[in-house]
Amino acid sequence: MKKIILTGSSSGFGLQAVKTLAAKGHTVYATMRNINGSNAATASELKQWAADNNAHVEVIELDVASNESVKNAVAEIAKHSGGIVDVLINNAGVSYLGTGETLSIEQTEMLYQINTIGPERTMKAVLPYMHKQKAGLIINVTSVQTRHFIPILSTYNGTKAALDAVSVGYHYELKSSGIDVVTIQPGAYQTTDITTKSIKADNADVEKYYGTDTLNFQEALLKFFEPTTDSRDPQEVADAMLALVEMPAGQRPLFTVVGGGPQTANFEKVNELIKEIADITWGVLPQAYGLA
Template identity: 70%
Template sequence: MKQIILTGSSSGFGLTAVKTLALKGHTVYATMRNVNGVNAAVAKELTDWAKTQQVKVIVVELDVTSTTSVNNAIADIAKQSGGRIDVLINNAGISFMGIGEALSIEQTELLYQVNTIGPERTMKAVLPYMHQQKEGLIINVTSVQSRQYFPILSTYNGTKAALDAVTMGYHYELKSSGIDVVSIQPGAYQTTDITTKSISGNNAAVESQYGADVLDFKRALFKFFEPTPASPDPKEVADVMLKLVELPQGQRPVSNVVGGGGNTDKIEVMNETMRQIVEGTVEFLPKAFPA
């Protein structure tokens, strides 16, 4: 059974994944911010649930926007795990749906800090342990929006596209070291907290300068994210996490779309095209420019 670190465990995909992975016998370090504050109730609920189910879930304070917090959390986890870290799942994220101009630059920076730079922080913190083991798995939760650049999600799209690019690069950098780096690209799961925890733009007044076409699209997008009885189950994403964890090293696809809706086939073609471009270049350049 594996020692798994999962960020953003307080809600959404993360909370479901903690339970899915733990019930399969894995030890899950469920990390989140403010375990003694706003997330105290969910931290206690997870701890109590783990005792009832007789599974291993350990709640750990971790803020992906702080290098000190990340390094302290990973060091603490390594002590508890006997120095072994098998899997890191970068799930923590925040969303913004609205006119991109409505975001202050500080809010844009926050989106990139949480969604893009945060995963790089945690990767850099766990990789020394994985190198020592000569094996490991890093799963970065990106989004189908890393491939389809709808308006009203402009900055969010950028953060997820950047993380997908980082994932692809790390995948080939670490492949020969026995460490798999892959992404999961979830679609829309309306029953998660994607809208309730979405930030609001500080400069919302700029919307008065925009045309009806854009504002109609924004209205329709928010309507699309309202939960209905037909909304997909976010456990689908947790199940893909579990599948990737349990696949043998070297057999995990670099990109994994789940719940992508009507554009799934097109996104998978884009992913395959990008994989071929990167692999072709990785094979070609050393032959063209031998050492």
């Protein structure tokens, strides 16, 4: 059974993944912010669920946007785990649906800090343990928006595309060290908190300068994210995480699209091309300079 660190465990994909992974016998370090504040009730409920189901879950305070918080959390987890970190799942994230201009630069920085830099921060914190083990798995939750740059999600798209690119680099850099780095690219799951926890723009008044084409698209996108009886079940994403965790090392796919909808085949084609180009470059470049 694996010892797993999962960020963003207070709701959405993360909360379901904690229960899915722990129910299969894995030890899950469910990390989230404000376990004694805004997330106190969730933390308490998760602990009770673990006790009721004889599951191995530890709730740990961790803010991916803070160097000190990540350092302290990973050190605490290492004490609990005997220094073993088998899996890191970077699930924590924040969304924004709206025109990019409505965000202040501070809010744009926050989005990148949480969605892009945060996962690199946690990766750097756990990699020393994985190097010592000569084994490990890092799963970065990105988005199908890394292949589908639709308007009204412009800044969010950028944060997830950056994480996707980072993940490709780490995938190749670490594979000979016995560490798998892969991504999950979820589609739209309306029953999660993507809209309810979306940040509120500081500069919303600038929308008065925009045409009806942009505003109509924004309204339609917001309606698209309203839950219906036909909305996909976010359990699909938790199940994809479990499948990757239990897959043999070295055999995990770099990209996993989940809930991509009617464009799934196109997303997967793009993923195949990116992987093909990266594979060729990885093999050819050292040969070109007599290093292989």
